[in-house]
Amino acid sequence: MPPRTLRNALIRALTVLVMAAVGSTAAVVVGAAPAHADGCYTWTRNLSTGTSGEDVRQLQIRVAGWPGYGGFITIDGVFGQQTHDAVVRFQSAYGLGADGIAGAQTYSKIYSLQDDDCTPVHFAYSELNTCNSTWAGGNVSAATAKANALKVMWRLEALRHALGDQPIRVTSGFRSQACNAAVGGASDSQHLYGNSADLGAGSHTLCTMAKEARYHGFNGILGPGYPDHSDHVHADIRASRLWSASQCF
Structure with missing residues (x-):
């Protein structure tokens, strides 16, 4: 038997013996192997309350949609109570152990939910920008507008997951000043910052989306009952809260 084949056979035999000896404990060890990312981002350590850094910031972007009713997470790279609670809700939503610690299982789920460009699998930059593919011409730099749109997408x-994983139709996202003026948008519209998405009816009614959006990190929610919003829900990540959809809530 060639040396490599013999070595592999010995490894397999040893694995069987160890699993038989320690039972379920072996399964735990195997399951705890480091998760590997796609082409976007790889976490290399567990994150919990008190940690900070770029890896925390990347995590916050992906769990910012789980702050609870009226909650909002600041993407600052500091793992505080809000981030902990959002991680718990994210874990619960996807059937993971909800301990508030981001580790291999949490990262594996995130990896399965994102494409190589960091966007979530069910949304794309093209959906959030039908106006100017360069992301230029708004009220912030192109890089900032695109980064903000990523936060909106997560x-x-x-x-989307909270509403049963049915498609959500985006009708408008980032706008340059020219595009915003052409559609009659407000001069200080959140669209000019890449901070917002307009959602059209489809799998869900407008009011269903407006009501549920209150749980998923949107400080701005404008819908039916608000002037010029009878045919869509506007959801954005502005700094202060403005919820107005009198026909819904």
Whole structure:
């Protein structure tokens, strides 16, 4: 038997013996193996309350859609109570052990939910920008507008999952000043910052989406009953809260 084949056979035999000896404990060890990412981002350590860094910031972007009713997570790279609670809700939503510690299982789920460009699998930059593919011409730099749109998309992914994983139709996202003026948008519209998405009726009614959006990190929610919003729900991540959809809530 060639040396490599013999070595592999010995490894398999040893594995069987160890699993038989320690039972379920072996399964736990195997299951705890480090998760490997796609082409976007790889976490290399467990994160919990008190940790900080770029890896925390990347985590916050992906769990910011799970802050609870009226909650909002600041993407600052500091793992505080809000981040802990959002991780717990994310874990619960996807059937994971809800301990508030981001580790291999949490990362594996995130990896399964994102594409190589960091966008969630059910949304794309093209959906959030039908106006100007360069992301230029708004009220912030192109890079900032695109980064803001990514934060919006992860909140939309949370909203989509909470509503039974049925498609959500995005009708408008980032707008340059020219595009915003052409559609009659407000001069300080959140669309100019890449901070918002307009949602059209489809799998869900407008009011269903407006009501559920209150649980998923949207400080701005404008829907039926608000002027010029009878045919869509506007959801954004502005700094202060503005919820107005009198026909819904």
